[in-house]
Amino acid sequence: MSGVRVLVGTHKGAFVLASDGKRDRWEVSGPHFGGWEIHHVKGSPVNPDRLYAAQSSSWFGQQIHRSDDGGKTWEPVGNKFVYDGVTGTHQWYDGTPHPWEFKRVWHLEPSLTDADTVYGGVEDAALFRSTDGGQNWQELSGLRGHGSGPRWQPGAGGMCLHSIVLDPADPRRIFVAISAAGAFRTDDGGENWRPINQGLYSQYIPEPTAEVGHCVHRIAMHKSRPGVLFMQKHWDVMRSDNAGDSWQEISGNLPTDFGFVIDVHAHEPETVYVVPIKSDSEHYPPDGKLRVYRSRSGGNEWEALTKGLPQRDCYVNVLRDAMAVDSLDECGVYFGTTGGQVYASANGGDSWAPIVRDLPAVFSVEVQTL
Amino acid sequence: MIKVALPAHLRTLAGVSGDVSLDVDGVATLGSVLDALEAHYPVLRGAIRDHVTQQRRPYVRFFACQEDLSHEPPDAPLPALVVSGAEPFFIVGAIAGGKRDRIERSRGVRQSVI
Numbered sequence: 001m002s003g004v005r006v007l008v009g010t011h012k013g014a015f016v017l018a019s020d021g022k023r024d025r026w027e028v029s030g031p032h033f034g035g036w037e038i039h040h041v042k043g044s045p046v047n048p049d050r051l052y053a054a055q056s057s058s059w060f061g062q063q064i065h066r067s068d069d070g071g072k073t074w075e076p077v078g079n080k081f082v083y084d085g086v087t088g089t090h091q092w093y094d095g096t097p098h099p100w101e102f103k104r105v106w107h108l109e110p111s112l113t114d115a116d117t118v119y120g121g122v123e124d125a126a127l128f129r130s131t132d133g134g135q136n137w138q139e140l141s142g143l144r145g146h147g148s149g150p151r152w153q154p155g156a157g158g159m160c161l162h163s164i165v166l167d168p169a170d171p172r173r174i175f176v177a178i179s180a181a182g183a184f185r186t187d188d189g190g191e192n193w194r195p196i197n198q199g200l201y202s203q204y205i206p207e208p209t210a211e212v213g214h215c216v217h218r219i220a221m222h223k224s225r226p227g228v229l230f231m232q233k234h235w236d237v238m239r240s241d242n243a244g245d246s247w248q249e250i251s252g253n254l255p256t257d258f259g260f261v262i263d264v265h266a267h268e269p270e271t272v273y274v275v276p277i278k279s280d281s282e283h284y285p286p287d288g289k290l291r292v293y294r295s296r297s298g299g300n301e302w303e304a305l306t307k308g309l310p311q312r313d314c315y316v317n318v319l320r321d322a323m324a325v326d327s328l329d330e331c332g333v334y335f336g337t338t339g340g341q342v343y344a345s346a347n348g349g350d351s352w353a354p355i356v357r358d359l360p361a362v363f364s365v366e367v368q369t370l
Numbered sequence: 371m372i373k374v375a376l377p378a379h380l381r382t383l384a385g386v387s388g389d390v391s392l393d394v395d396g397v398a399t400l401g402s403v404l405d406a407l408e409a410h411y412p413v414l415r416g417a418i419r420d421h422v423t424q425q426r427r428p429y430v431r432f433f434a435c436q437e438d439l440s441h442e443p444p445d446a447p448l449p450a451l452v453v454s455g456a457e458p459f460f461i462v463g464a465i466a467g468g469k470r471d472r473i474e475r476s477r478g479v480r481q482s483v484i
Contacts, residue, residue: 060418079421
């Protein structure tokens with residue numbers, strides 16, 4: 001392991017930030033796809049030079065690009081995301097049926113075992129898979145079709161499938177999360193799905209403990225313990241020790257349990273990071289202080305990490321796909337803000353420094369340990 | 371040859387720097403020129419028209435000879451000056467506001483869009 005590459009998706013293009021293992025000097029390349037909204041860029045764990053990027057435009061729709069040289073050059077691949085079979089309806093904001101309409105790709109998750117296989121989470125919520133390097137996409141329609149789909153409803157940001165977590169111990173098990181439907185799991189490679197939302201409580205929906213309807217913002221897992229999941233829900237930070245069969249709240253002493261990102265330390269499965277955000281109507285940190293909170297006990301007990309982060313007059317947001325960790329000996333933690341900063345910590349969060357300060361609003365941050 | 375002027379993002383996607391010239395078999399219509407464009411530049415499929423319905427994307431507009439052709443049916447013949455290559459067929463990303471001469475300069479075209 002000799003270095004890291006940080007893949008940043010922003011409101012107006014993608015950027016690649018590269019450093020050696022010290023992580024104190026960075027080379028910045030980009031913007032790639034200047035002017036396009038880049039919801040996500042992610043590399044294959046099988047072949048780190050294979051990257052996938054999702055570009056979106058209100059004018060010109062969805063594009064997917066692929067790189068085979070670590071982001072130096074890109075080629076367009078397939079952008080045809082067509083729902084399988086009868087499209088059907090979900091609930092609109094007012095509760096009326098609304099036909100499923102493809103809008104954009106939110107998240108690309110490359111396979112853990114095959115560089116040509118990649119999953120795409122899209123809005124309106126569905127899961128697609130390509131097995132030919134992104135050229136062709138097929139919906140795993142058992143997710144929308146398992147029964148609760150007609151009751152799904154969009155969150156404020158749209159009805160997006162934003163989290164795709166692959167189980168490293170069981171290639172047939174996949175977790176996904178949808179705003180505002182909840183979390184779902186397949187144990188047979190995507191044929192059959194079921195909601196895994198027991199224990200979630202969302203007081204603003206008609207039935208607070210409903211099987212579906214929860215606005216899950218992000219799910220994270222440590223690869224050594226795939227049965228343990230951490231969740232940042234709209235409100236509430238949650239934990240499951242049984243692969244999502246049930247959840248317990250671990251918000252503990254957080255100043256607010258609203259937020260978007262959540263991630264796990266690369267070498268300490270009980271060390272978890274969140275960035276508390278004041279509220280769903282005020283998408284900025286409490287008191288104008290940008291603080292990452294770290295729990296070393298798997299939740300409930302949290303410490304504020306502030307060294308190197310702005311502690312006054314800071315009113316940025318940190319969006320759901322905008323935190324990642326590297327797996328160097330001393331774990332690096334990274335997150336991007338809607339103010340265009342990408343902060344890095346080379347010591348597990350003890351101290352932070354900006355890699356860049358003035359990018360467009362950051363949508364996503366992924367890290368490759370090279 | 372029919373000249374097609376693309377907006378900047380689609381020129382980048384297609385890997386072209388200026389207008390593109392297309393041969394269109396048979397009667398040149400709105401639909402057939404888009405078919406020919408997508409056949410030459412498959413990366414543009416889905417960026418101008420929906421993959422399945424073939425309907426124009428809402429923020430994409432078509433213009434030629436000072437006329438807005440955006441709502442013409444796919445089998446509408448193109449103006450003779452476009453068919454002869456004297457005037458380009460414009461594919462435009464809809465815009466609101468802006469300054470006419472600046473838009474013309476940035477697009478490298480001779481007409482702008484309100």
